[in-house]
Amino acid sequence: MGGGGPEKTLLDFLTEYYSDQLQSIILSSDNRLHYPIYVDFAEVMEHDSPLAHEILFEPTEYLPVFDNAAKLAQETVYEKVKEIWKHESCNEGVDRPPPSIKEFVHVRIEIRGPMLDNPEFCPSIGRVRVKHRGILLTLKGTVIRSGAVKMIEGEREYECRKCKYRFKVHPELESRNSIPKPMFCPSKKQKYCESTSFQLLEGNKVCHDYQEIKIQESTQVLGVGAIPRSIPVILQDDLVDVVKAGDDVIVTGVLTAKWSPDLKDVRCDLEPVLVANYVRRINEIKLDIEIPDEVILQFKNFWSEFKEAPLSGRNAILRAICPQVYGLFTVKLAVALTLIGGVQHVDASGTKVRGESHLLLVGDPGTGKSQFLKFAAKLSKRSVITTGLGSTSAGLTVTAVKDGGEWMLEAGALVLADGGLCCIDEFDSMREHDRATIHEAMEQQTISVAKAGLVTTLSTRTIVFGATNPKGQYDPDQSLSVNTTLSGPLISRFDIVLVLLDTKNPDWDKVVSDHILDQVETENDKFHEDISKKWPLSLLRRYIHFVKGYFRPTLTKEAENVISRYYQLQRRSATENAARTTVRMLESLIRLAQAHARLMFRNEVTRLDAITAILCIESSMTTSAIVDSFGNALHSNFTDDPDQEYATQEEQILAKLNSPDYIISI
Template sequence: MMDDSTVQFPDAETSAKLREKFKNFIAKHHHTHMVTILSSEDTSAHYGINVDLQQLFDSDTEASQALLEQPMRLLEVFDDGARELEHEIIDVSEANSQLWFKPNVHVRLHNPPLCPELSRHMVPATGDVGQLLALSGTVIRVGRVNMLENMRTYQCDKCHSQVAVKADLEQHYLIPKPTSCYGDCKSNKFSTLPSDPGSYRDYQEIKVQEQIQKLTVGKIPRSMIVLLLDELVDTCKPGDDVTVMGVVIRRWQPVKESERANLELLLLSNHVSVHNEQKRGVVITDEMKQDYEQYWSLYKDKPLEGRNNIVASVCPQVFGLYAVKLSVLLVLIGGVQKGGGSSGNHIRGESHLLLVGDPGTAKSQFLKFSAKLMPRSVLTSGVGSTTAGLTVTAVKDGGEWQLEAGALVLADGGLCCIDELGSIRSHDKASIHEAMEQQTISVAKAGLVCKLNTRCTVLAATNPRGCYDTNESLSVNTTLASPLLSRFDLILVLLDQHNEEWDQLVSTFILRSHKDTPTDTSDKSLWVLERLQGYIIHVKTVNPVTTEPANQILSRYYQLQRQTDCYSNAGRTTVRLLESLVRLSQAHARLMMRDEVTVQDAIVAVAVMECSMQGAALLGSVDALHSSFPTNADEEYAIQEKLIMSKLGLLDS
């Protein structure tokens, strides 16, 4: 590919030939869309024609090659071809009185071939100037929509001839004044004529950042300014995953004496695709689905043993912690989202987990492993994080205010891991209340008023304030207020108590892992990271329905917790407790690849919740840190089910 500045544009004959070819292509593949555009009564609006780039490449090699060599100029030719087709459709239409010519029609190219020359997930460099490419990334900043004067008309003061000058995007939208008259008078004095309303267009600047999960380890993500014009403005917001098709151009500020020229690269967009709902990362194939079904057929008689193999694959470098690993897996899978849209009865499906524990209890290990496991994730630390770093901030760039997304917005549709949550300042902690429960962030900063989505799972960790006092409430021990604690579905307290038998098991496990080779320590029953990642994405598509027996267990347990006047759980026994139980039971049904939430799923949800409650009502004090994997999972579950059903008074029902 070549720079536009070094390539001579084809002569008038070749240009007309390419325009005719593209006009025929539009007439063949987009005739219906063209008629729809012509039927609109608004003649001043801008309209886009979405052209499949792969389809264009397959149909015409000559036009495709010219587009790759000179994209800026060929796009103008394509727009001219679309306008010619408009005239032809109006002329041959019997009901042409109902069709109006649209001068502002633009060809929008999308779906480029998956080749490194056209599709990028890294910010282009200087050598890409003038090239047409598609950049995939995350929108981190959105500017306001401004008015751009696209053209200005000058009149010669001597001969009164007129000349129209277009704005130069590379010179920061400067409209240069003619140096001399193009007529015979050669005058250098001009006056500006009143601007026509059609000479203005909408434009907006956004900043797109490379997606962290697509970069190599240790690489800092870079960002690039993208210029949106006409109907492309306001098509995305901070936190969106986008693919922008456009042309790489240069831009510099007006040159000042004795100062270096400020030169930067930006992408002049031609098409913007927002794909937040698509599953990122692992693509689930039919072979993978068959593998998962075959796995469960092997454990048809012992389903919980098969489940525990998957649970043990979570953070395998950490010994034991059965309750924590099961809780993390259930939270990552999440429940079924209800409502949404215009109905106004949105109930979140994402669960939140808080790990409270002494140093050395593997809290950060779980956060880092979970961030690797989820295709879209953001890992941050509370040390130094502010409200703006977690939610959204307004920054002033070039004299105007712009919104820049924080960790929770960037994690929309994925996982947000927050380490050292207790280190966040108190007024900053309050800012994430809405983000965790309503899954939105309402912004009113510097005159920018909007609402952003934060539909993500929050996995947080914090150390207790000093030595953990079991006689005090969780809020006192963690310095986290009850409103924030109530938003976490599970809160696991990991106390490093001196247990000689447990210390012996852990030390043996760690020393053996350092001594043996990786092949010796690997357990064949454990799942590799890619398989586990694909399984989580697959089961998230399952929407289990809750059965009446399961509902009865969850309702009875919620009522029992409400009746227990426990000071330490005052902030936990709200109606959110029942919603958390429903999400956990749905997550366990998904984990078992079931279409119904059974009694077993409800019992497991109650058992996991018991680990989260201080002074638990049914199973007594549960030590999440020293919980080991059961030797026979199905037998232990049978004992646990009988105990819980008996405590709930449902044994005979």
Template sequence: MSSSEKKKKEDEAQVGALAGFLQDSYSDNIHSILLDDDPSKLHFPLVIEFAELMDFDPKFAGKLYSYPDKYLSLLDKAARCVKGDMIEELGDLKHAASKKLVHVRIDVSGSPLEFPEASPSIGKVRANHMKKLITLKGTVIRSGGVKMIERERYYMCKKCQHRFLLYPELEAGNRINLPALCPSESSRGCGSASFQFIEGTTVCRDYQEIKIQENVQLLGVGSIPRSMPVILMDDLVDNIKAGDDVIITGILSAKWSPDIKDVRSNLDPMLLANYVRRTNELKSDIDIPAETEEEFKHFWKKYRLTPLKGRNFILEGICPQIFGLFTVKLAVALTLIGGVQHVDASGTKVRGEPHMLLVGDPGTGKSQFLKFAAKLSSRSVITTGLGSTSAGLTVTAVKDGGEWMLEAGALVLADGGLCCIDEFDSMREHDRTTIHEAMEQQTISIAKAGLVTTLSSRTTVFGATNPKGQYDPDESLSVNTTLSGPLLSRFDIVLVLLDTQNSDWDKIVSSHILKENFDEKKDKTNASDVKWTLPKLRRYINYVKRFKPVLTKEAERVISSYYQLQRRSGTHNAARTTVRMLESLIRLAQAHARLMFRNEVEQLDAIAAILCIESSTTTSPIVDIVGNALHSNFTDNPDEEYKTQEKEILKKLGLIEGSP
């Protein structure tokens, strides 16, 4: 028996064993493929857990990792065998017989292939990973159009009429290399080198090229995120878009870079995808163990009589290096938690994510808050206004290999998270207008280079800017910041931090900073007992997002009365008093209810939202007790202070006796 025949028999035995494994473990999945009556589908994925395959045959699983090209085709054959047996059993399913194209997809979650040795980051892919089955994690930054390429082609030897099948080499630009001699296995062997293409035997397949980039948050400072092109085939095409977080399992390959005069041609790595898993939906479900949930419930049980004291205890953990600034810390927490998205009667989505802008003099800690907020968010992008053109913020069309592709900008990459824009005022006027749609409709529409599409940007925008020269309280916010009214009205909270001279405040702050530096060791030992740590705050913010707070009658009454009063006295700040302001109040009240660990928006939450909105203006026509946001500090008895504020606000709104 020749070695080729022996090898063929071994492969057949392996296919038989794999067919038995698929029959035992995945018969339901194959059965559902056969019952699928969607006529538009040509390709059907069969997702197999690599961990289960290891339990069944560790030796084969090892070979699959080292030589995926060969052993994936054996798995495909086994799937076709099982499918054929099932069709014979079912008998009466006519449309089932047409489903020839079943592709085995390998899901490596929960298996050793998830470890860094087998699944390196994009920047650490090396030559020793070549032709192996690896898993890469990243964000899709570019997506090309769906094309068709040749899958296979039949040729015939002119001398002995032997027909043989050839597959194009994707690595060599999808070129077909003809054999040197006739591959006929007959005993004579004709030895001819003259072949003829058989017309009508070309089979095409769908093909799409995307580019993924390392997650910027996982890199160190100064590191440049690496990217890699990924080839998607058949059922994988058109399933993911720019901005998606993905985990892609595939075979690492390489292709020659384009032949350009006076430029050395190199082998560029690329990944031939086998299985793609989007992880966008998993962002909110950050690992929150049951013990932590119980800890949160116990915390609120402890503060059930003084809930605002409990709230302030949580807020002290936000940006602990900055003393005071209670109003800003509350606003940051409400912005990160956000409200509940809902669909109105016309079917239009009303966003749940609030936007926030900090306007302040230099040295008031704006950038510190931006950086801390980015750490608290499960997905964030930090950029500066000067370093962001409209393309860098939204999306750009780039030409790659003669084809136009879309490359995602900061707002698209932050989809489902937070986009921090520092030096907001240094952006060009044209660039500012591009984010109008992204902030309100949460989409970005593009019509560039013949590419007309819409991308999602369900993101919270957190901006920081310096006022234009000396801040003039008598002028409107629009004049002081050089930002247009339509743009300012899209921000739910605009906090003005004025560095006014206040000797008492300066004395408190300086003693706090000096004490922190002088007694650093003591502070570190007590920090865990006093303030919540960053990981705990992150878990809490992600946990409370599960609540869907509903407005009570009392809260509705307060919000409605305040909005009407603002409309009547809104001459000074007309740019802010729009219907958007009413939606902002609802969002902030819902966010405050979530922060207070509740499923109902009470009067307390509505008044907290009003106080946040009131802090947005330096001269308030309604509440005179807000004061400068920069000099706001944590009080010893917030619950007692709230009762006074509540009484005064309800009087001003005309909701209790003695009102004006």
């Protein structure tokens, strides 16, 4: 390929569209760094469609041409930049380093929009086949393993001892980036040299940063029973250390193959590997649910309808949570508040106080715990479901694995769920050692690792939603620790612990069986159906994400007083269950009150929110300081007039808190 056509077209394209990036590269001070130029593929397509097509199908040939064009484009812009530099240096009187043309510039091609839905160029990792080899491919996935940054030799220069011809040899990816010794002289003079004797020239060595990561397809897009596939990705130069384990990424690169490591008793095969050209973290915009303006207007109209009876509006939303399970109002409220969460803040010492809430359901078999876990996972933008039996401490946190003679960290469930939800069923079946590993992950939202010489801290800003069965028959006279075999420190990390006891209640059994068999067709049921049609899963998902991002509620003086008095009352009355009534409970109350304010579409925490948070804590049956119990959470149902019921509960709670000055007529 000549240096004329495509290179000239790409040169013109870069100077026309990307002169700003070129100018900032020329003005940068370090000549030895590798600089990226981010190019939108849609703009290349618009500028020259046939050339864009060639880049897509022949990237190994055209990407070096594009890089070379970027180097030449610097020369085109250089004079203009020099004038700007002189002008600014004179005016500001600052001695800046002079502009220079950089040797190492790489064009990073970014693919966006509709092309990401094309399975030909953007397949799922499990669908990568031989036909994709050699084309520019874009893959989405989660980084499950990140290797150490190494240094590899970029090229070697040899001189033929016979004809003195000098030539360069580049590393071969197939043979794990080693540079092979040339077999014969490549000189193409009048007569072929055919020499096999060469001298290695020790000149300026070109080296590259090199890192291998492994990405796995997201479990959200897989069907039940499908095993998530993974693929190694090679990052070089400016791309190294851009992502870490647990990040969601979009990688564009060229699919090739390399020999698998030479292990004893293991067949040496060619395994697919993606040589990355562009990497983008999508944690910040992670699967961001598009919320159009008309949907936001729909939310506002909904709340204006229920202005006079706000709790009826709240219950309409709660009914849409796990609609196949009848009743269980308390659990549905707890799930909503946990998913929405409070506001993260930094205290006076600079320590971050988490905004995420944690929920534990303790219940007899068949009380619908797993149903809630699965529904909550659907509502969350990022979720990982696991079971206590199916997770070792490494499977939950992080594990060190040896790959090709090198130790790497592989992310577990809590790290992969960073920024989302981690559902752990059969919580009690984890080994004691495994439970201890999640203490730090739940409170400090980090996991500290010291394995195989790898010492690091990983982020786990995760909501933990656990479900467990009691140990044998639940004994209300005993503490929760005794009934579940979970330690006090672990239980104290859960904001809400709901106990679902399957007591014999003939009336409740009749209602539930009628609901399941769908024998009763009353007007009330039709009303319920209308509500669930108003709030389908997709809309409920959008609502939760909208209120989480839009509202940052602050506590009113009234709410602060109620929460403070309740906490003091709990501390006085907590004799046998001291593990639950710690400062963590106070933080939990604040988080739950903030979450309820968000659920109610408000930016301030009122007394209503504070008392609802107290009701949630009281419903756990483990910390009742106000009344013996608000009833079994399993048998809690939606009332016809929630506002009237709340007025009664509020009066009862305020009377117990011994605050007559706060009992105001509703």
